[in-house]
Amino acid sequence: MPELPEVETVRRGLAAYVPGRTIGTVTVLNERAVRRHAAGPVDFGARLVGRSVTDVRRRGKYLWFVLDDGAFVLGHLGMSGQLLLPDPALPESPHLRVRMTFIGRGPGECGPPRELHFVDQRTFGGLLVCDTAVTRFGVDVPAPIEHIASDPLEAGFDPEAFTRRLTSRRTGLKRALLDQTLISGIGNIYADEALWRARLHYDRPTATLRRGQIDTLLRQLREVLGDAVRAGGTSFDSLYVDVNGQSGWFSRDLDAYGRTGQPCSRCATPIRRDSFMNRSSYSCPRCQRRPRPTKPGP
């Protein structure tokens, strides 16, 4: 499940159940799911069995468990990954890639503990175990995501630094928003939604943005991401669900994404779909004017 609100929804679900639990068994059903764990699937399991989870954290679209020996289990959901605490009465997904069981039960619980399933239809996502943390933007993160910038909902997100880095680029605005080394957590849906809210065109050269426009964009980004987190994320189908398999309902609040031909909710002009960066971009041709071609520099 892709973008920040969906990953945060999953993180919250995991944080309510997993910390304090001890991992009993780990079964890797598809090796591709742990391909980024260099030591291989056997080592992946061996590193986890008997360890307790102390916390569940997130930056951008990545989330990780902190273990009692100081290691991390880092996960990315790719395009179709799910981390589920499934109802044992229901049939297993055919796309189950990694199964984890827990030992013992929490206070007041009865019956066997839930399992943790990593389910991933397209297998672009994956899990790995790593030992080293690095401090980036004031937070200790697993070393493999050292290159990932802070996300706009983090306390330590620095709008000044973002503004400087954004305007020093010579690229288009949406391309920059999707660059996880500049700002993290934003994908195709929320980029289009924030650009619509801020009335900015996706191909606006970042160097021409005025400070006020960037402030507005950041405010709209925080707002749309926050709204979507409160709604439990966006989903169009059962591929994007929380740890219990439930869909979020933010899709009803989308103003641009996926609304080709439908009237803009501000000005009633039909929303248009463009092919951009090998994917779809949705925008209002009236509220979000295409930037003038840049004049050749001196």
Place this chain on the structure above:
DNA sequence: ATGAGGACCTGCTCGC
């Protein structure tokens, strides 16, 4: 540094 393009996958929908 930038960006275009492809690779990595499965499954759904659409038009013929």
Place this chain on the structure above:
DNA sequence: TGCGAGCAGGTCCTCA
């Protein structure tokens, strides 16, 4: 009914 094309919310790599 079958079949190929196109599409899907991501990331990473190479090459120019």
